[in-house]
Amino acid sequence: MNTVEILRSHDIKPTIVRMKVYEYLYSMKNHPTADTIYKSLSPEIPTLSKTSVYNTTTLFLTKNLIRPVTIEENEIRYDADTTDHGHFKCTACSEVYDFNADLSKMEHNLSEDFQINERQLLFKGICSYCKRS
Amino acid sequence: MNTVEILRSHDIKPTIVRMKVYEYLYSMKNHPTADTIYKSLSPEIPTLSKTSVYNTTTLFLTKNLIRPVTIEENEIRYDADTTDHGHFKCTACSEVYDFNADLSKMEHNLSEDFQINERQLLFKGICSYCKRS
């Protein structure tokens, strides 16, 4: 599926801004903030504004095309990978790593009457590269 | 151990503000924001300021007496329960529930060279009480 089809399948009308933002999120697979997206796409789309980045990411979130990731409490990050996985943030180099984690295994201590819509697992510490140096 | 002893054992000089903040966190076992703590203790300590709440919680965090909990990305919440557990936030009633979860079980897909200092598991959805109504 190309970008146009992916957006359409989520009931999102494709525009150049939306396509570029989605392609950035999907190809980079980092967990950018609105500011990072804005700075990265600005050279390509000189008229882009941060408001439009927020408009776009908020739309994607409501259409369940991407997921919010909370790494630090003062900023929203976005992830185009909507499968369950954990995040590890190195507090030394600030890098965020993905790792596999089946979060459904963690549900058994929660009542079945609770309907879970979103799962986030976050570890913080020192990554192997920073530990060595 | 009483509050004075707990604070001292974490190398924190007990003051009235610190004792009241810790006792609030420990007894309520909710996951308050700085604003909630401020509003709750204000009647008791009329001269209290939000800055002092932040000073106090930041001190507690650096001394590992409490843990930061990120439920929403725009605010810091604090938890006096420093054992591993998960949080469930109901997006309907905003209530936050604790549940048991052994997060160390989630580490096996992360390289052993990564040093983990902090773990957070967060589910969001609809709690059983809101589902019924």
Next chain:
DNA sequence: GTATCTGCAAAACATTTGCAATTCT
């Protein structure tokens, strides 16, 4: 031509910082 999308400027809100006032020993 009407609805949607985009983006500037200002507002909102949580948190931090600088510094002065207060308190404790």
Next chain:
DNA sequence: AGAATTGCAAATGTTTTGCAGATAC
């Protein structure tokens, strides 16, 4: 008195909002 604690006011940084201009169908 000297050091630590507290708290006011201002600054900072991210996200949201109001609205006007641009674009698309």
